[in-house]
Amino acid sequence: MHLDSLKLSDTLPTKVGFDLGSGLKLVVEPHAPGVFRVRVGKAESVAGDILPGTRAKVHADYLLARPEAVSEMQVEPLENTTTGWRLTQGEVSIELTSRPFSLTLNRQGNKVLTLSDAGIQYVDTAWYLGFDLEAQEKIFGLGESEGDLDRRNEVIVSDEPTHRALPLAWSTSGWGIYVNSLKRVEHDLGVDSSSVYQLSVEDETLDLFLFAGEPAEILNQYTQLTGRAGQPVLWSMGVWLEQAAGQTATQTAETIADFRKRKIAVDGVLMLTPAAWSYQDSKLTPDWDALRFPDAKQVLDLFAKRSIHLCLHTLPAVLVGSSLFEELEDRGWLLIKESGEANVFQGNAVTRGEPFALLDLTHKDVYNAWAERHRHLAEEGVGATACDVQFDIPDDVTARGGESGAALRALYPALARRALFEAAAGHKVPPEGVVFSNDLFPASQRLLWQQAPRVANDWSGLQHTLRTALSVGASGVPVQFHSIGNALAPLDNMTPELYLRWLGMAVLSGNFCFQGNEGLTPTSLDEQTQTIVQGWLQLRYRLIPYVLGAIEDAARTGLPVQRSMAMSFPSDAQAHRWDTQYLLGPAVLVAPAMQPGREIQVYLPKGEAWWDLNTGWRYEGGITLTMDCGLDTLPVFGREGHMLCLGPTAQHTGEFNSARILDEVWMFGMPIHNPVVMRNKIRVMQMQGSSYIKGLEGLRILPSEGLEVKRRGAEVRISRAR
Template identity: 65%
Template sequence: MLSTSDSDRANHLENLDLKQSRSTRLDFDAGNGLHLVVEPHAPGVFRLRCGTPAQVAEDRPAGNRARAVADLLIARHEAVGEAVVEPLAGGAQRGWRVVQGDTVLEVSVDPVCVALYRAGTCVLSSDISRDVPAFAWGGEPPQFWTVGFALDKTEPIYGLGETQGNLNRRDETVLSDDPAHRALPLAWSPRGWGVYANTVQRVEHALGAEAAPSSYLLNIDDPLLDIFLFAGEPGEILNQYSALTGRAGQPVLWAMGAWLEQAPGQSATETAELVARARESRVPLDVVLLAPPAVCQPQDAKLTLDWDASRYPDARQAMALFRRHDAHVCAPVFPGVPADTTAFAELEDRGWLLASDDGDARRFPGVPATGGKPFGLLDLTHRDVATQWSERNHHLLDDGVAAPACSVPVDLPDDITARGGESGAALRTLYPLLARRALFDAVAGHKTPPEGVVYGADLFPAAQRLPWQAGPRVPNSWEGLGQTLRTALSLGASAVPVQMHALGNAAAPLDGMTPELYLRWLAAAVFSGNFSFQGVPQLMPWAFDEETQEHARTWLQWRYRLIPYVLGAIEDAVRTGLPVQRSMALSFPGDTDAHAFDTQYLLGPALLVAPILAPGKSTGVYLPKGEAWWDLNTGWRYEGGTTLTVECGPDRYPVFGREGHMLCLGPAAQHTGEFNSARILDEVWMFGMPVHNPVVMRNKIRVMQMQGSSYIKGLEGLRILPSEGLEVKRRGAEVRISRAR
């Protein structure tokens, strides 16, 4: 991989000869047998590819295997944008302007560099300083590339996957295939640019790191350079990025309810007793997530899956234990085969396990998913293996499993080459993607749009296509609460729609979980994509005093009332790429004061949440500029640009409604099976004069403004709580909101 110390010896792109210009594609001869292709790929999106003529001839690579890999990364290969091409005007530098409306990409030569403009302002440009190459490669022919972009001194960078620290990734170095980095491929800045390197090979993102503090360097271990440049507000960038790489699948309704994670070593009967206790204690619950090991494992070369008889002697009876209490089951599965079984030997003979370079199936050390037993991994790059494994897991649904859970915490060394030819970084990148993809196909089947959840902790390119993402395991402390919140916001900055928050950690010391911390953690989880209880008595609501339990019940009622809104926000993610929990930098890129409050977030478009992350009743809240905000606790209205100190007891939480929006709430329930599908909504809260259509699942509510009033259809039978100074008049199926006289 090329470093800045190697830049003087690198092969730099110096000159370009325009060979063909169309509104959808520019072809350049870049010398040294290389061609550069520039595409206006979509509005505000430009694609740059540089390689041999054969590598850049088509949008998708040649060969069935290469095309299959490309399809895992990109959902829309064909360019849907058009541009006008003009020569650079004035000055001594030669080049071209590729114009898409108010977005322009300038390509110039000597050396080759690019500049991205939005509304006449340059938002991103190549770094052409002496020590940093704009475009350079190493090896003959190219084996890897380095691309350098200039950064302002204080310019922040967001995205690139999970972090438990500062959401601004500036000064970090992120490796795409290092499991410790929890990386995702999109980087963006509130300044108005985004960058995505389209490859399964290793990418090193040096984000103003020590060697080049004023540069964003991408070191890409791929003979083909393939990057996408985005121009726009961060929300627009996530929209175009997810349209390019794939939208989220649609979750089922029951997944929106509270989850319960089975404790390690706990039997199905003991967990069912916890569910029964929850019902008796009026603690709403919908899903039980069974603990590792995997509930079943392959028995033969046909990948026949049998339940672990030592834990589940009668699988259907075990599932019935939970159905009796209206609880769905999410069961752990794993694409591993215990090394001491006949199935391992049979699958090794068939070549269906990942093998070392000597041809023998690799035996991996035991992990929790295998109960600590050594195992081999199914070679999911082999289409027949992936198909069989998907079909076998589909049979679990017949036994009463509602969804699978799968994580692959295995470091795949460089000396493994899969049947499809992938090894090293490419295999480490692709394997968890293939595992989750096969399981999602098993759950979603042929539904349009695809619907279902696969719970897992792995991260990989296009992770946003495959919900449901597990949260981190953190200490039972105020710091742990902050860490789980930051990971959710950082994943949202990479277009992952939902992170599940764990309410505490059963594997960590439990004495730090005070009643105050428990209620603050629960309230934060209520105003999130979703969360799970931990199945140990010390972390269930009834472990605390009666007053704490009553507050917990109130917050849980809030959670179930919010489900139509949160599910509506997830449906928005399917259309727009925006996550449920949206950081201040993502939501208000132009308000730099808001960025400093980096644990605040928008829950969907209408609610501003300021989590309490320290003991005490007081917390600071910043209300972003350009908006007015309504305190859900008091009903008071505040202008944006205001910093408040808010007092909240255990029965309150700092949440503010965004003016012009509505909050549609459902009824309180003990599980989603109690929801009336014909009347999913119960009440509407208004924050000032309604201007925007509300966010709500299967939304059929529409707002129209006329002569200073708002006319709304779709609120039949609902209670309406207008803001102060507004009055409501119903006219048949129509509701009129106007200023009070």
């Protein structure tokens, strides 16, 4: 079937419908400012009416946090045609024509996205459509990339675990696309036809969201539409350590004591696999691993006395051969094959290599039982959980709700991770918690703390981990948690220089962990290197109020902590080429070292001024600098008009004074923007050439050159020096 004719049937400010013949309908909604929702399918499926309690309602809630349209549009016929219409909301419009069918997305009177000549077709069980691409147009988002952030000339399949896919694509040309489906979606970004972005969607209904705007506006609207992350707890913002292979809990506690003795900061420990507990009865009561945790309370107390929080591995799995397996299989609490038997997965590190079945988390009772058990563990002192369940679930495996294939592969990891976050957050307002996982799935942006991939211990590994952070950030995920090296890879190329450059990047990120194995811990390095490590860690803890503020900002704007140049400066084509630079939050530009040597080049985006944090010098944007950087420094610049609020130095977050979380303020030129800082109560107002700031009581203020500070009670005035 090929879309061709259109007949206007419904005209409302919030919805316009077109009859396509053969019982099909096209519906367009002005979903939000700069966002149109376009649905094509059977009339009843695009009506938008979903019965409460149905699986369709569950799926819709999983995909969309805000399903209702919140904008309005005007509908008018296109000039010089009797079969065309323009749907306008503000500066954005969609133009539709019939015979041949066409669709164009416009912004500020300019075309930003046009349906290709092939139009929209439904063949067998899938929808096919494409959008024209300019020769030099770049496409960002769509999940994790270890290479170029521009995804042009790739094919990405939504439910292939190896593709590490996420559903949002956008371009600096001013458009974004989100396919709202749990089913398989294939993105051909110019491979089959170099000038067309082709989509195939294996779903009965084609459901597209088209965005028009700057990348920041697109991320904002996309995350409002699909949901945003909760908050991490304060302690999780401190430094982490991944337990060394073969180490007991007591030995890990001794390692922590040695860290503290050598002034190496640490707050959390990621314990290694296998799972810390299994399940032995139908109530899913955790049974602690007796070999590793003979007295679980004693182990948790041992770390708690040192203000250390543990992250423990878990899995919604039941071991094959156990009496619980047979009981839950009979009860229908496990994912099943077409034969009705529970599907058996090969063992992995979490299950000690023993085969297992997965709990059917689509079953409400199973989901609630699993979440409740982990809530009890959190109350007993478990700081966080780690859970990877993005298995390649076979197409013939079915859940209680009827999900299978691509839908089940997308839904299952989301349910597992959401249940664990709810367990950790409990009844906190706003919800706070951390769940470690490297799973990627639709709605990943609702859950914080994406774990970095395992990479090589060389310069390419450093580039790999940074590029994945910037690519998932461009796809809507707020934080990637970096690891300093990889305990599972050879250490031959991990030099002190590489180690410190890696650490410098990670300090200026969402967060990171050290590896516990010999050769990768800071305490296994020479004294001179350890001294530099201590300096970087002091900066990390001073940055925590700013970085946590950037995470809180992500919950309001959808923008990640590490922001690529293309996302932050879409109109500066030169900046896009510097794809291993990034903004840390809105105020700090970072150029990490990606190769050996003291010389590091940095590009300062045009149209703005930048202040060197190391020297205090001011530079106009649009220039490239070559800087001489020792292992204790990197090119880091403050963005003019912003402020950087720093906390005190500390060995762990338990030393923070909650009543005085800030210590010092750095200013980059005349303050214009409210600073990004946790629990922000600092406000900036401009009047008659000066800035008046409230909320800086008791803080040391370092103004830029040429500015002076005057305090007037609770207010600070920043003005030009006379």
